[in-house]
Amino acid sequence: MVVYNFKKIQIVPPASDFVDIILTRTQRKTPTVIHPTYAISRIRAFYMRKVKFTQQTCQEKLSQIIDDFPRLDDIHPFYADLINILYDKDHYKLALGQINTARALIDNIAKDYVRMIKYGDTLYRCKQLKRAALGRICTLLKKNKSSLDYLEEVRKHLSRLPSIDPNTRTLLVTGFPNVGKSSFMNKVTRADVDVQPYAFTTKALYVGHMDYKYLRWQVIDTPGILDHPLEERNTIEMQAVTALAHLQASVLFFMDISEQCGFTIEKQLSLFANIRPLFANKPLLFVCNKIDQMPYMNLPQHHRDMIENAVSTSNAKMFTMSNHSEVNVSDVKNYACDELLNHRVSTKVKGKKVSDVLNRLTVAMPVARDGVVREVSIPESVLKAKENGLAPRKTQKQKMNENGGAGVYSMDYTEHxxxxxxxxxxxxxxxxxxxxxxxxxxxxxxxxxxxxxQLEREEEAADANAEMDQEEDIVSDLDEDDKATLRAIRDKKAVMVSEHRQAKNKNRSSIPRKFQRRTLDGYKESLEAVGVDSSNVHHAAAKAAKRSGDDEARGRKRNRAEADMEDVDMGDGDGDEDMGRGRSKSRGASASRAGSRGRSQSMVAPRSESGFRDEAMQATSMKIMKKQQRKMNKMARGGEADRHATPKLAKWQNTGKRGNGSTNSR
Known part of the structure; x- marks a missing residue:
């Protein structure tokens, strides 16, 4: 089944935009700079490439336009006539023909100029030939401005056409304007067609879909048709005529017997007689609508005779219907669908393909085995149950229907x-x-x-006895002192583990060392533990306390120089030797504390020499450092933290590109 989807046709750009697209793409996709050192052969190839690329781009764009639009000879006659009515077939073919001619001319232009560029002797001559080729191509595109604009309008209108399948099951509604066609379509389908109390509300074909007998049907609402010659009908009416002529559908001719549409019964019957040739070989229903306003039996006798005569001469089926009260709406729909199905089957039987199918079909007829007459056999248990008035055993399906149906009933799986x-x-x-x-x-x-x-208590008692037995086994070969030491060690270990777990679970930060309280005795013990003599610690602490007391009495603070001078007396001796030793100690401590601030830099080793065991180790580390810096030096980095971004292209590689300005400079 061929499905026509005209919404996939790509947009046709105007001529000016077409030129911009072609030239911009050529500028972006091809090289833009020629160096003075290029040979003439390379210059020729440079400009030949630009001309060829422009020609290929035009070829792709124009071929896309020609291929997207439908060919009238290849599509269904319904769509071919519809396009002829809406857009004029000659104009449509002429526009596509001009685009095809432009494509061939562009190919010839590019071929000629590429041949001339091939023999260009200077850069200037090759450039001028390229400019001439691109200029002629752009001029040719601008000359086709009207064709491109026309095809764009056709594309917009084609994309708005309904998706009608000419080969599927279809109900076609026709008649005078304002006789109830759109109202009937809204009743039987999911479409929402505009309904107004004036003529020609529907100006185009509308399609709705419905389901009948598990099949998908399409219902087409056509614009109203007036009773005048075919050549005098306008575009809106001709759409309905085209649908009647080409679609194999079940036709429903609507007639307003109340004459509220503004047309008399005689005119409506005259239209029915005029378009009767379009109903040939199609199921036809003659629907007398709006019986809620004028019942059919209340019509004058001569009007009823005219209607019945028209129906009988056309082999149609007459129905009386009302969209407002929905009388006979479903009957009309069902009869039209059934008639179309029967008609499609009979058409296929009359066709040439049936003979090819029949010879592959076999109808099996049962043959009697013997001449014995066999009666219906009913089990005795069932007969006894019927005689005793017992109800037969219910099936699960019967129980399901009695208890709410599928999705509600849940069978009892414990019956067996x-x-x-x-x-x-x-x-x-x-x-x-x-x-x-x-x-x-x-x-x-x-x-x-x-x-x-009870079992848990027994297990706890058993575990306790097992631990005691295990402990006795471990220390059985030790004397009493060793056992006592072992118990103390185990107790101390348990205490340490518990303290560690408690400290670990505390959600607090550790206290810095300078805020921890340390006593003099504890400090002396820690020094003696590491093997340092702590006999002078008490004397130094006393002198420090005395200094702090004197300073507080005098109400001033000592500066660093005074503190350094007084620190000299920390030794036991009072001689010059002790004085000199004290000064050297003070200077060493001062230099170590203030080395990073710039004081006594001559007494501190350079950073490049500190931390090494000997000169050989220092030389090895310097060699490794220089090797690691080799990559950064190649990238012109000052160090690991250098993030300076250098331009990746030289200036001559950035020149010659178009900016964001106007395109009129071409």
Whole structure:
């Protein structure tokens, strides 16, 4: 089945935009700079490439336009005539023909100029030939401005056409304007066509879809047709005529017997007689609409005779209907669908393909085995049940229909448990895992919690005895002093583990060392533990306390120089030797504290020399450092933290590109 989808046609750009697209793409996709060192052969190839690329781009764009638009000779006659009515077939073909001619001319232009560029002797001559080629191509595109604009309008209108399948099951509604065609379509389909109390509300073909007998149907609402010659009908009316002529559908001719549409019954019957040739070989329904305003039996006798005569001469089926009260709406739809199905089957039977199918079909007819007459056999159990008035056994489907239907009823899966258990009430237990006539609930001990508690106490007592036995086994070969030491060690280990776990679980930060309180005795013990003499610690602490007391008495603070001078007296001796030793110690401590601030830099080793065992180790580390810096030096980096971004292209590689300005410079 061919499905026509005109919404996939790509947009046709105007001539000016077409030129911009072609030239911009050529500028972006081809090289733009020629260096003075290029040979003439390379210059020729440079400009030949630009001309060829422009020609290829035009070829792609114009071929896309020609291929997207439908060819009238290849599509269904319904769409071919519809395009002829809406857009004029000659104009349509002429526009596509001009585009095809432009494509061939562009190919010839490019071929000629590429041949001339091939023999260009200077850069200037090759460039001028390229400019001339591109200029002629752009001029040719501008000359086709009207064709491109016309095809764009056709594309917009084609994309708005309804998706009508000419080969599927179709109901076609026709008649005078304002006789109830759109109202009927809204009743039987999911479409929402505009309905107004004036003529020609529907100006185009509208399509709706419905389901009947598990099949998908399309209903086409046509514009109203007036009673005048074919050559005098306008574009709106000709759309309905085209649909009647080409679509194999069930035709519903609507007639307003109340004459509220503004046309008399005589005019409507005259239109029916004029378009009767379009109904040939199609199921036809003659629908007398708006019987809620004028019942059919209240019509004058001569009007009824005219209607019945028209129906009988056309082999149509007459229905009376009302969209407002929905009388006979479903009957009209069902009859039209059934007639179309029968007509399609009969058409296929009359066709040439049936003979090819029949010789592959075989109809099997049963043959009697013997001449014995066999009566219906009913089991005796069923007969006895009927005699005793017992109801037959219900099937699961019958039970389902009686108890809410599918999705509501849930069958009882424990019916076949009957007879398997000692008590049939056990079938509906929550846990029906059956074993030896019992389920799991039958094995539950009511005293299980008490027994579990007793068992846990026994296990705890057994574990305690096992630990004591194990401890006795470990220390059995030790004397009493060793056993006492071992117990103390184990107790201390348990205390340390518990303190560590408590400290680990505390959600607090550790206290810095300078805020921790340290006593003099503890400090001396820590020094003695590492083997340092702490006999002078008390004397130094006393002198420090004395200095702090004097300073507080005088009400001033000592500067760093005074503190350094007084630190000289920390030794036991009072001689010059002790004085000199004290100064050297003070200077060493001062230099170590202030080395990073710039004081006594001559006494501190350079950073490049500190931390090495000997000169060989220093030389090896310097060699490794220089090797690691080699990559950064190649990238002109000052160091690891250098993030300076240098331009990746030289200036001559950035020149010659178009900016964001106007395109009029071409």
């Amino acid at each position: 448990y009957e007879g398997m258990l000692k008590n049939n009430e056990w079938r509906h237990d929550v846990m029906p895992e059956i074993w030896n006539g019992k389920n799991v609930a039958d094995f539950i001990d009511p005293d299980i919690l008490a027994r579990l508690e």
